Every structure is written in structure tokens, then in C-alpha cells.
Amino acid sequence: MLVGKMNPGKDGDEVRGGETADDAPPPWDAPTAPGRLDARVPLPGSKSLTGRELVLAALADEVGRLRAPLHSRDTALMIDALRNLGTEITEIPTDQPFGDDLRIRPADELTGSTSIACGLAGTVMRFVPPVAALALGPTAFDGDTYARKRPMRAILEALRVLGADISDEGRGVLPFTVHGSGGLRGGRVELDASLSSQFVSGLLLSAPRFVEGVHLVHVGDRVPSLPHIEMTLAALRARGVDATSPAPNEWRVAPGPIGARDLIIEPDLSNAAPFLAAALVAGGRVSVPHWPADTTQVGDHLRALLPEFGADVALTGDVLTVSGDGAVRGVRLHVPEAGELAPTLVGLAALAESPSEITGIGHIRHHETDRIAGLVAEINRLGGRARELDDGIAIEPAELRGDLWRSYADHRMATTGALIGLRVPGVTVDDIESTSKTLPQFSELWHRMLGVDEPARTDAEPSPDPFGSPFSMLGL
Numbered sequence: 001m002l003v004g005k006m007n008p009g010k011d012g013d014e015v016r017g018g019e020t021a022d023d024a025p026p027p028w029d030a031p032t033a034p035g036r037l038d039a040r041v042p043l044p045g046s047k048s049l050t051g052r053e054l055v056l057a058a059l060a061d062e063v064g065r066l067r068a069p070l071h072s073r074d075t076a077l078m079i080d081a082l083r084n085l086g087t088e089i090t091e092i093p094t095d096q097p098f099g100d101d102l103r104i105r106p107a108d109e110l111t112g113s114t115s116i117a118c119g120l121a122g123t124v125m126r127f128v129p130p131v132a133a134l135a136l137g138p139t140a141f142d143g144d145t146y147a148r149k150r151p152m153r154a155i156l157e158a159l160r161v162l163g164a165d166i167s168d169e170g171r172g173v174l175p176f177t178v179h180g181s182g183g184l185r186g187g188r189v190e191l192d193a194s195l196s197s198q199f200v201s202g203l204l205l206s207a208p209r210f211v212e213g214v215h216l217v218h219v220g221d222r223v224p225s226l227p228h229i230e231m232t233l234a235a236l237r238a239r240g241v242d243a244t245s246p247a248p249n250e251w252r253v254a255p256g257p258i259g260a261r262d263l264i265i266e267p268d269l270s271n272a273a274p275f276l277a278a279a280l281v282a283g284g285r286v287s288v289p290h291w292p293a294d295t296t297q298v299g300d301h302l303r304a305l306l307p308e309f310g311a312d313v314a315l316t317g318d319v320l321t322v323s324g325d326g327a328v329r330g331v332r333l334h335v336p337e338a339g340e341l342a343p344t345l346v347g348l349a350a351l352a353e354s355p356s357e358i359t360g361i362g363h364i365r366h367h368e369t370d371r372i373a374g375l376v377a378e379i380n381r382l383g384g385r386a387r388e389l390d391d392g393i394a395i396e397p398a399e400l401r402g403d404l405w406r407s408y409a410d411h412r413m414a415t416t417g418a419l420i421g422l423r424v425p426g427v428t429v430d431d432i433e434s435t436s437k438t439l440p441q442f443s444e445l446w447h448r449m450l451g452v453d454e455p456a457r458t459d460a461e462p463s464p465d466p467f468g469s470p471f472s473m474l475g476l
């Protein structure tokens with residue numbers, strides 16, 4: 001079984017600014033590519049699909065089942081959150097390589113008077129508060145130290161307009177408490193979703209259970225990550241909900257039952273990014289099986305994005321194969337829809353033979369870390385020539401040298417360090433365990449792709465209080 005290790009105890013701020021926590025395991029030696037690649041890399045389920053389907057299954061009218069869901073830190077936090085609100089979630093053993101299926105029995109009545117740990121998961125902190133507003137009793141939310149910097153104000157204010165009572169002492173970030181009254185009025189609300197599409201998805205997912213449903217109107221700068229909102233609408237419709245986007249930046253969900261489903265979760269195509277990009281960096285080819293023919297996952301955009309860097313991409317049946325000759329071309333990309341892929345794209349650009357500019361990704365400053373600042377700092381630490389733009393990153397070609405690559409507790413920062421390390425000897429990644437957020441098997445799959453043994457590691461034990469932020473301060 002390729003069920004990886006999760007480390008629910010990592011805390012973002014422990015590694016910010018290059019300070020290493022005392023109990024942190026030693027940095028991970030990024031393996032260089034031993035030659036041209038010829039690998040097939042199966043990947044576990046999508047974080048975004050698993051998170052959405054867990055929420056919808058918890059709000060559905062009957063028992064449902066998720067097959068091949070992702071098992072990772074983010075999904076474990078989502079499962080715990082929904083269980084705390086009264087949902088019964090049981091694991092059904094399978095012989096699948098990436099872990100058990102899940103059976104979800106919705107609660108007869110959602111109950112608050114509980115606390116929810118969000119870790120660093122945007123999906124948990126944005127998708128669960130609307131569910132808590134439907135529960136009876138207070139639900140206190142908190143997360144990792146760095147999670148308290150991730151924006152929440154727009155969704156909290158929208159929830160208040162829709163009838164929720166939330167106390168956050170005006171902070172607009174974690175921690176906060178949702179005082180659920182057993183239901184929510186819903187209706188029309190304007191909100192600014194320019195910092196995260198998850199504000200929209202979070203409200204839409206619970207909206208069939210609001211008395212009046214919801215009519216969301218975005219006011220503000222560009223909404224990022226639009227494919228993720230499409231994914232939300234598609235997931236709702238597949239359960240019989242009337243969910244539409246009647247105009248750009250406007251979404252409506254009608255009140256009504258959420259149908260139960262027995263469904264298979266697609267592999268995580270965003271997590272495919274570093275593996276497929278490896279074929280470009282090392283030369284040779286990398287295939288990912290079970291690539292869906294029709295999907296809302298933004299990772300599917302890799303089929304168009306990787307050829308910009310010089311890759312050949314072929315989808316044969318359900319196998320996606322990326323081939324390269326070891327040369328990487330510079331790019332000019334404007335990708336507001338694909339912020340989640342940006343760390344890998346920037347990693348490729350750092351190895352390119354010509355200059356690159358990747359723009360439209362200002363919102364990734366609000367992801368697990370400020371990814372624009374983090375990527376620029378780490379590329380330049382290796383001798384690169386990267387520059388922050390308001391809305392992205394510009395990179396000039398440079399000879400990189402091995403050094404420490406800091407992850408800032410961010411899984412996609414860590415995998416980008418691994419990607420660069422394929423080409424640059426001596427790169428060490430300080431927190432490879434952060435990949436447990438969405439891909440606990442990362443190190444194992446990476447070594448397997450390269451055909452080299454994964455060195456044994458002495459991982460630190462997860463801390464007994466994984467979330468490090470006692471709810472006692474909230475009086476619960």
C-alpha cells in the first residue's frame with residue numbers, strides 16, 4: 001500500500017524566515033535525475049474533489065460513498081471537521097494503493113458546540129463555516145499559525161449578510177466562532193472574491209440547505225481560480241442541485257435536497273504537475289494513468305501549459321504522457337485560473353534557457369505562504385535571477401547551485417525545490433513533510449519515478465496537540 005505518512009503537526013511559522021524548528025527532521029536531499037526518465041506515476045485522489053464531495057455528502061439526503069478519495073492532511077482535517085458537526089464517516093477497506101473508501105452518513109441534525117482545526121487547509125477554513133452556520137450551537141475555528149494570516153473576511157461578512165452570527169473580534173482571519181442556529185436564511189449577497197475563489201465555492205456548497213439558496217455577486221478585481229468554481233457548480237449539479245452562473249462573476253444556487261452519490265474521485269491533476277514537469281527537466285518521459293477525459297480540475301491545463309516550455313504532451317486513452325529532451329524554454333504566461341500550478345511553472349522557468357514572465361497570479365501571495373515572495377527568495381538563494389512583480393514573477397536565465405530550499409510549510413514550495421533539484425546537485429528541501437498536506441507519498445513516488453531508492457528517514461513524531469492553538473482561548 002502506498003499510503004503515505006501524514007504529519008498533522010507541521011506549523012507554518014516554524015519554518016518561516018528560514019528558522020528551523022528544534023524537532024524538525026534534517027533537510028531532504030533532493031535527488032538529481034540519474035538520466036532520462038521513463039516512468040509511470042499513479043497518483044492519489046484530488047484534494048479539491050475530495051473536499052467538495054465530503055461536504056456535499058455530509059449535507060446530502062442519504063448515505064453516500066467516495067471511492068478512491070484522497071487521504072492526506074487536508075482531507076483528514078475535513079473529515080474530522082464534518083465528524084465534529086455530527087456526520088458519521090467510516091472507512092471501507094479496499095485493495096486500492098492509496099487507501100480506503102469512505103462511507104458518509106449525514107447527521108439528522110448538525111450539531112455545533114464543537115471546535116474545528118483547519119490546519120493550513122483553505123478548503124477547510126472556507127468550506128466548513130457555512131456548514132457550521134447550519135448547525136445548532138457554537139463552532140470555534142482555528143488553524144496553524146500561518147493559517148491565521150490567510151484571508152477570511154469576505155466570506156465571513158457574506159455569511160453574516162446571509163443571516164449567520166459570527167464572532168471574530170473584527171480580525172477577518174482565524175480564529176473565529178460561528179454561532180449556528182440550526183439554519184440560515186440565505187439570499188442575495190455581494191462579496192469580493194478577488195483574494196480566493198474558495199469564498200465563492202464555500203458559500204455555494206452549503207447553499208442548497210439555505211432557506212432561500214444563494215445569489216452571489218462578485219464585486220472587486222478579477223476572481224482567481226475560476227475552474228475551481230466550475231468544479232463546485234458541477235459537483236452540485238451532479239447531485240441534482242440547480243446551480244448556475246447566470247452572468248460572469250455571478251452565481252446562483254436554488255434551495256433543495258442534495259442527492260447522495262456513490263462516486264469515484266479523479267486523481268489529483270495538480271499534484272501531477274511536478275512529476276510531468278520532471279520529464280522536461282530530466283529529459284525522457286513521464287506518464288500519469290487514469291487521466292480523466294473530461295474534468296473541471298485545473299491540472300488538466302498542464303496539457304496546454306507544458307508545451308509552452310517545450311514539452312510534447314500526448315493523451316492516449318486515459319494515460320497522459322509528457323516527453324522532453326532536457327531543454328526548457330522560457331515562457332510568457334498569464335494564468336489567473338491556474339495559481340495552484342504556478343509553483344511548478346515557476347520552477348520550470350527557473351531552469352529555462354530564456355527569460356520568463358508568469359503573471360495573473362497575485363492571489364498566490366495568500367496561499368499556504370506568500371508564494372511569490374517565497375519562490376523568488378528561494379530561486380535567488382540558489383543563485384537565480386527572479387524578481388517579484390505585483391501580479392507574478394519574472395525570471396532571467398542563471399546557473400543555479402545547490403543550497404537549502406525552504407518550503408515555508410508549503411507543499412508546493414517543497415515539490416518545486418525537488419523539481420529544481422533534479423537538475424541542480426546539492427539542493428536540500430527543509431520540510432518535505434509539508435507534502436503530506438495533499439500528497440503524503442510524494443517522496444516515495446518521486447524516488448520511484450527516478451528509479452532510485454528512497455533513503456530511510458527518521459521522521460519527527462507528530463505533536464500530540466497537532467494544531468498548537470488551544471480552543472480554550474475561545475472559551476470552548
Ligand SMILES: O=C(O)C1=C[C@@H](OP(=O)(O)O)[C@@H](O)[C@H](O)C1
Nearest residue numbers: 048196197198224225228339340
Ligand atoms: O477550491 C479549491 O479546491 C481550491 C481553489 C483554489 O484556491 P484560490 O482561489 O484561493 O487560489 C486553489 O488554489 C486551491 O488549491 C484549491
Ligand SMILES: C=C(OP(=O)(O)O)C(=O)O
Nearest residue numbers: 120121122123340367368
Ligand atoms: C492553495 C492551495 O491550497 P488551499 O486549499 O489550502 O488553498 C494549494 O493546494 O495550492
